[in-house]
Amino acid sequence: MPHIRGVVHGTAAMIVLVIGSILTSAIREEYEVFAQLSATTVYYLIEVAGVPIPEEIATVVIPVGVLMGIWVFAYELQRISRAE
Numbered sequence: 852m853p854h855i856r857g858v859v860h861g862t863a864a865m866i867v868l869v870i871g872s873i874l875t876s877a878i879r880e881e882y883e884v885f886a887q888l889s890a891t892t893v894y895y896l897i898e899v900a901g902v903p904i905p906e907e908i909a910t911v912v913i914p915v916g917v918l919m920g921i922w923v924f925a926y927e928l929q930r931i932s933r934a935e
Contacts, residue, residue: 863922871915878914888913 879886893909896902902909 859926863926864919867915867918867922868911871918872911874918875911875914879910 875889879889889910892913893906896904896909896912897906
């Protein structure tokens with residue numbers, strides 16, 4: 852059932868993007884370390900790597916990446932536990 856998995860992953864990616872951008876703003880206001888990490892990420896993506904993306908998008912790379920990692924881990928854990 853690849854089409855069902857595709858819909859699930861597509862929906863999860865959209866939700867993660869929205870939640871990640873909201874979390875970025877909220878966490879950056881509360882924790883100075885996250886603001887520094889966000890600034891460092893923007894610097895490396897735009898200045899060092901030369902990735903042509905707006906600064907607003909570059910700031911959400913870390914939280915979205917972490918949320919996507921959690922999603923993939925939970926999904927694969929569920930698949931493995933169901934296969935047994």
